[in-house]
Amino acid sequence: MREAILGISAYYHDSAATLLLNGELVAAAQEERFSRLKNDSSFPEKSIHFVLEEAGISFKDVTAVAFYDKPFLKFERLLETYHGFAPKGIASFSSAMPIWLKEKLFLKRTLKEELKKLGISKIPFLFPEHHLSHAASAFYPSPFDEAAILTIDGVGEWATTTISMGKGNGIEIIKELHFPHSLGLLYSSFTYYLGFKVNSGEYKLMGLAPYGNAESGQTKEFEEKILNELVDIRDDGSMLLNMEYFNFAIGLKMTNDAKWEKLFGIPPRTPESGIDQGHKNLARAIQNITELVVVKLAETAKALTNSKNLVMAGGVALNCVANGKLLSKKIFENIWVQPAAGDAGGSLGAAYAAWHIWKGKERIIQGGVDAMKGAYLGPEFSNKQILKILKAHQATYEFFEDTDKLCEIMAGKIFEGKVVGWFQGRMEFGPRALGNRSILADPGNPEMQKTLNLKIKFREGFRPFAPSVLVEDMQDFFMLDQPSPYMLFVSDVKDTRGRVPKVKGNNLIPSLHILNKTHCQLPAVTHVDFTSRVQSVSKESNPLFWKLLQAFKKKSGYGVLVNTSFNVRGQPIVCNPEEAFKGFLHTEMDYLVLGDYVLKKKDNMRH
Known part of the structure; x- marks a missing residue:
């Protein structure tokens, strides 16, 4: 019997679908490529059609569906966060609740209804946690039998950073950092403040950073202010954000703009406006600090696992400058990063988690080669x-x-x-x-x-x-x-x-x-x-x-x-x-x- 596991990520950003056939990665694609809507977050119907067609199977042949996170845990985090910051955030709470109560709280039902329209029903429906999906996407297709796993992003349900150990077909989560303390959200806050779009403009911030003057007093002053006022970074790479400066937990935008302007002496940049040297130096400062944290987290992962291999996923793993710095530090002998490290790759990780953890299937590693097929997993045309x-x-x-x-x-x-x-x-x-x-x-x-x-x-x-x-x-x-x-x-x-x-x-x-x-x-x-x-x-x-x-x-x-x-x-x-x-x-x-x-x-x- 052929086992066909469909992995799905959706409803946040970068919706995608992945199909494993008897554990082999057959196809994967992001919905935006079919809908032509950048970072499309809708149910990935077109991507699902494609991956099944590529596998040569019909909807009734799907044996299990895995979704990349747990909606109820996300809802719990939302409620607890608003409760913790009350009475602040009432405007954000009022706008978020109707959407959650109407759509996201009953996401499992919504997903099942969407899949039923396609002819997929009465099969197991799995919800691995967000960071487990990231960890699975990093470890299972990697070329290593065992590896330390580092996942860093904005936030999943509660976790923002996890260190895990992958061995054989198992993954053990060893250490977690929880919301609102997040390297991904810290970086996205600077993305927003410097006039770029959150969840898609982070790579622009990374590209701007080298134009900052590393030797200038302003860049060094910005770094000191970030470390003294915005974030407390511990030796193990964990951190505490000073939430007086951030609005993402309970507000409608990322930062407390007035406090940031007073701290840095630079107003928030209007999107598409000119970029001056202060903006470049601020970008340089947060990029430097991001690299510092990633290295500290990798050192902690090494100490906790004693593995010679590291695999990475989560949106921050797309910061290839930090990855390059990490590689040069020689903390690990080998580093492998999931090419779809963001939420799209969560669909792939969810499917792999279902195959190896839920089904208990063994991994087969092909002579030190990863299972991603060069990431050439989408449609082709004759x-x-x-x-x-x-x-x-x-x-x-x-x-x-x-x-x-x-x-x-x-x-x-x-x-x-x-x-x-x-x-x-x-x-x-x-x-x-x-x-x-x-x-x-x-x-x-x-x-x-x-x-x-x-x-x-x-x-x-x-x-x-x-x-x-x-x-x-x-x-x-x-x-x-x-x-x-x-x-x-x-x-x-x-x-x-x-x-x-x-x-x-x-x-x-x-x-x-x-x-x-x-x-x-x-x-x-x-x-x-x-x-x-x-x-x-x-x-x-x-x-x-x-x-x-x-x-x-x-x-x-x-x-x-x-x-x-x-x-x-x-x-x-x-x-x-x-x-x-x-x-x-x-x-x-x-x-x-x-x-x-x-x-x-x-x-x-x-x-």
Whole structure:
């Protein structure tokens, strides 16, 4: 009998569905990719349709459903929090209660009704705790038989941080930090105060931080004020937030703006307004403190488990700068981070928890390789499907039967300075494009970062771009001593002499000016602090993308490409060829590669 376990995350942000078939990860996708609503939180009906179709099963074949958290425990936390802070928060309480009483308190019934509409009923329905779902998503697909597990996010039911031990098919939660004391919510508070959107703009804050001046008195003063007034950080990485400065527990926004403005001397930044040096220094300060806490938590995890391996999940595990710092500390021999570390990955963890904990099934580890299949777990489209769309749009294209020739020609175009949309194979699961739904360019072109930000992505000019590099050439360019297939570790970049550039004093000069002076090889993927968020590409994980990198190396001398997600600002990554074609037309991309079809912008301008 085939066991089909459906994992679901929904109703907060980043809804998703995952399917395990006899314990094998078959498919996973976020609802936003189908609905085209960024961070879609609705019931993931389209994602469920997709994962079942990909597995080749019908709704009646599903044997169990696992939801990624426990709604009743969340409701309990809400009630206790409002009670604890009463009479403050009456406005927030009044707005939250009707929604909870009408919808979320009876979430199990709502879920069952939604699934019944699809034909899924009368099967076991499981509710692992939120942080257990995160822990399961980190440990079970990892390449380790045993590992310390660190999960850090905003909040689940009560837990905000957990340290666990994974061994065989079991997970033991050893230590927890509870709401409202949360590293994730602390970071999100600064995200909000600096004018970015909570639960999606944290990566912008991370990208802004290196523009802060590490040597300036203001940055150091901000750090001291955070540590003295906002948060008490203990040696084990646990913390206590001073809730006089925060409104997220009982208010309608993250911070007490008046108190923050008095403390830092900077008013809350209006979204989309200018960014001055004070904003950059404040971003730098909270990023530094986040890295400090993550390292302390990892040290505690090491002391509690004595494992040589660490796995991580939760939204804070997407802070690849902190991950890179942790890697360099050598606290653990091996670190593996779940590529869908946020709430979308909770669907995957819930399904794995059902399989290994509820069903008691043993883990099978494949020779040190993780079970994520490169995170290529979404839909794919045949040449036949692509051609149908191209004909419907009366597009002009060229077809290549020989992929070697295709890669050789496109590598040449990229080396000439062209920007290429690259749509291949199965869509990635998680927030990173990893070579299947990507926009590619030459990292050696000093104008390329500006071009991509302003003319292709339509986003803030300070945002950095990531490199994809042949895994066998990775150490020629980056200070990384383990593969980084999921773009989740930031590394120092080597210059042409094989060394990491050092900048004395102020590092606020525009990156290009500095980089030209330090013999930088890859200016378009080198951030102002001489770091990059690296994706290492192996022949096994993505043969076609690896082949393109090899072809580009023959043209340029370096097997590295700029790789940014195939989307424009405010929109999800493209899922299907139709979206890719429209994105190509509405930006200044020069070429689009859809499967084995190549489209040139000049030939398709009539659309």
